Amino acid sequence: MDWRPYFAKLFKPVTKQRLDDFTRQYVGSDEERQDVLGAYVDGNGDLGYIIDNVMLATEEDAARFEELVRSGISAGEVQLLPGLALSACGSAQAKKRQRKASREAKQASKIQKGMRKTRDAGDLAAAIQGRMQARSGDFLAQLEERYSGSSKPKRMKRPAAS
Secondary structure, X not given: OOOHHHHHHHOOOOOHHHHHHHHHHHXXXXXXXXXXXXXXXXXXXXXXXXXXXXXXXXXXHHHHHHHHHHHHHHOOOOOOOHHHHHHOOOOHHHHHHXXXXXXXXXXXXXXXXXXXXXXXXXXXXHHHHHHHHHHHHHHHHHHHHHHHOOOOOOOOOOOOOO
């Protein structure tokens, strides 16, 4: 039995359009607000925790999330937790998160550029295998150089005859 038609009826295929539609519906919704407040409580007020645990959240959302949390505090929905002051926008933790996000964005950009250069999966597989072989050869040469010591093996002295 071919299961593809069965699962095609159960699950719609994931497309960029469907992801974009979901993003438009979720971001700014009451569901997102509840998720942010829940993550705020779970993370003891840490905005970094909120960003890591709320769907579709990025570092650019930190100021918006902080505003959501502060409005929740003023409405009495949640309490002021100590982590908020430590991780709020402009704090040392926020700057650290921004540097990390910037590094990850640069790294992702490099990967995307590398992927564009690769024509198909066969080229990619060949490139990966070539790099693995180069690394393993270098690794073995480094181990040999490190642990071999001198180029000549040491001779053991014979014990003196008594």
